[in-house]
Amino acid sequence: MSGNRTFTMVKPDAVANGHMGNIIADITAAGFKVVGMKYLQLSAEQAGQFYAVHKERPFYGELVSYMSSGPIVAAVLEKANAVSDFRTLIGATDPSKAEPGTIRAKYAQSIAANAVHGSDSDENAGIEASFFFSNLELVL
Ligand code: UDP
Ligand code: MG
Numbered sequence: 001m002s003g004n005r006t007f008t009m010v011k012p013d014a015v016a017n018g019h020m021g022n023i024i025a026d027i028t029a030a031g032f033k034v035v036g037m038k039y040l041q042l043s044a045e046q047a048g049q050f051y052a053v054h055k056e057r058p059f060y061g062e063l064v065s066y067m068s069s070g071p072i073v074a075a076v077l078e079k080a081n082a083v084s085d086f087r088t089l090i091g092a093t094d095p096s097k098a099e100p101g102t103i104r105a106k107y108a109q110s111i112a113a114n115a116v117h118g119s120d121s122d123e124n125a126g127i128e129a130s131f132f133f134s135n136l137e138l139v140l
Contacts (some may be wrong), residue, residue, distance in 0.1 A: 003122035005035070006082040007129045012070035013113035017031055023116060026103055027077065030089050036076040036138040044068040050131055058093055059112065066112055074132040076118070086118045 001080040010023050028034065041052070047067040054060050079085060091102025095114055108115035119125035129138075 002080055004034075004080055004082050004124065005122075005129065006077050006079075006086045006125045007088065007117075007119045007132075008075050008077060009117040010073040010075075011113065011115055011117060012066065012072055013109050014115040015071050015073065017107070017109075019107045019115065023100075023103055023107060024073070024075075026106075027075075027086075027089070030079075030085070032077040032079045032082070032086065035140075036133045038074045038132060039071060040074065041071045050128070062112060064110050065116045074127045076133060076138055079126055083119055084120055087120070090118045091117050107120045 008027070010020050014020060014023055024034075044064055047064045051060065051063055051067065054063065077086065089103060090097025091104040093104075093114060094111040095104040095108035098108070103116050104114050119128050
């Protein structure tokens with residue numbers, strides 16, 4: 001059975017470019033309920049921990065400095081089939097390949113500065129949500 005929660009971040013480029021409100025509006029219009037939300041800036045150390053799974057990839061250093069370069073919104077979202085429906089809503093990692101109408105097609109700048117994060121599995125959604133939120137901070 002697929003789970004009903006996923007984790008997202010509105011990334012620094014999208015916040016800096018004033019897209020935060022529109023992205024959250026697109027997310028809620030698509031039927032996702034916000035069950036936790038925080039506005040914060042990651043340290044380089046925290047960004048490195050969050051993306052540790054990508055440590056060996058060539059873009060890791062750039063990703064860590066970009067993700068700690070400015071404020072983000074971190075949120076936990078609820079909907080049936082949350083992980084897979086949210087990946088469809090945001091579109092491909094590379095915004096030039098993202099379907100028209102997806103959040104990355106509308107708001108992303110590049111494959112690195114691609115506006116939003118979305119968990120890729122139920123297991124990672126749980127791990128990523130608990131990186132930012134305790135259960136007590138989520139609307140149950
Ligand atoms: N990324 C990058 N260059 C690449 C691939 C990915 O800078 O060639 C960044 C981008 O910000 C991406 C993140 O690393 O969102 C994580 O990569 P992943 O392959 O997990 O893509 P996602 O799951 O975010 O679509
Ligand atoms: Mg990923």
